[in-house]
Amino acid sequence: MINAGIIGASGYTGGELMRLLLNHSEVNIVAATSRKLAGEAVTDTHRHLKGFLDLGFQNLTPEEIKSACDVVFVAVPHGTAMDIVPELLDDDVKVIDLSADYRLKTAAFEEAYAMEHRDPRDAVYGLVELHPEVAEQNFIANPGCYPTGATLAAAPLAKAGVISSVIFDSKSGITGAGINPSPVSHYPNMAENVQAYKLTTHRHVAEFVQELNRLDNSLTNISFTPHVVPSIRGILTTAHVFTKEKMDVDGVRKLYEDMYRDKPFVRVLDGSPSLGGVRGSNFCDIGFEVDERNNRIVVVSAIDNLVKGASGQAIQNMNMMCGFDETKGLWSAAAAP
Incomplete structure (x- = not known):
């Protein structure tokens, strides 16, 4: 113990x-x-x-x-x-x-x-799926919530070197703003509403760039716009990935399955993921569709911002650092609906 x-x-x-x-x-x-x-x-x-x-x-x-x-x-x-x-x-x-x-x-x-x-x-960046060296460390920097879902959504394509540019559009639950009330999280301002903010200047962009550049140092055209939605938990990220060449569904799926085959908390789905599928869990669900006409791949990821986007990921890091099974204390299904 x-x-x-x-x-x-x-x-x-x-x-x-x-x-x-x-x-x-x-x-x-x-x-x-x-x-x-x-x-x-x-x-x-x-x-x-x-x-x-x-x-x-x-x-x-x-x-x-x-x-x-x-x-x-x-x-x-x-x-x-x-x-x-x-x-x-x-x-x-x-x-x-x-x-x-x-x-x-x-x-x-x-x-x-x-x-x-x-x-x-x-410090080693504690996204275990991309940084197995976490297991050898005594000090880890836990990733931000937006970069977790976004980076995992684009990483297989970045690793393959096929991205010419990527635009991340993320929708976050209100708990991402923290426990202290603010004008954004005040119920009358948020209920039945969607608010975009920091349209081009969100600080988490630096994490996207850092991690995707590790996989492809030629990738510099990375954009991000966040939104707050009237949900308590979760981040749904839509990544519009424009590729250097045409790609088909089978080729894209192979990239994702190869990269995440032994990663227990990343699930590659048929179809688009939802916040309800990950709520309360440490999973990152990923789905995609290929738009061959525009050399575009639309990748959608879903995480619980308080679990895989923060505390669950921290415990996943702890497990690796302490020599426990990576899933220990975290292997549970989402609370759906």
């Missing part, structure tokens, strides 16, 4: 980490931190965990949480993790950062987030 702690456990991501870890037979949750809620029961905030977890929020220093834990999940806002992670890292604890602070090279981070990086260090 290993002991796990969560720094910044009061948000949706922290609550989801605890929900999933409670089903993991090799993990004890021993610490959940929140400066604001210190002294309160975790279940006063995460009421869905009542009866499953007897733990209070604490205001612990990194040294205190490190001394109690084998694995620490850092679930704090970007710009904050870089002040915490350096105090956690040593050979005795594994650290998984769910913020954006270590996903990008330093220069790319500073450009995308318009701030100085106070702890410039490299």
Whole structure:
């Protein structure tokens, strides 16, 4: 058994980490931190965990949480993790950062987030399907939710070197905006509505570029527009992939099946995936259709933004880092309908 702690456990991501870890037979949750809620029961905030977890929020220093834990999940806002992670890292604890602070090279981070990086260090990008070296690491940068679904949607075509350009159009549930209310997530503004935002400037584009360029360093024409939809969970991404040559259905399917054959959480479907097919699960469902007339492949991916897009993926990384089966604690069907 290993002991796990969560720094910044009061948000949706922290609550989801605890929900999933409670089903993991090799993990004890021993610490959940929140400066604001210190002294309160975790279940006063995460009421869905009542009866499953007897733990209070604490205001612990990194040294205190490190001394109690084998694995620490850092679930704090970007710009904050870089002040915490350096105090956690040593050979005795594994650290998984769910913020954006270590996903990008330093220069790319500073450009995308318009701030100085106070702890410039490299971390392996924790998209297990593309980074098997996760298993050898003590420190992982957990990917963003949008880049997870989008990168997995386009990766087989990028690896084959056939993409001339790609346009990602993503629709996200409201939980992607975090637990604190905002004008975007306010019910009267969101119900029966769809809102596009940051039409050409979303910071996650830097992650798309970084990961797809690893597969094809000539691919630079990558565009992304996100939307918020009146759904609680999930991200549905439509990737319009324009190819350098005509491709047929059988050829495209072979690329996807070859790349994801041994990847348990990626399912290549016949037809288009849906949010209902992945809700509450760690799966990324992918479907596609070939538009031969326009040298275009329309690839659709669906993930739960709180699971495969955040907490589930972090546990998948933990499993690899700790030598557990990759699916341990995560192998469950979606909550459909």
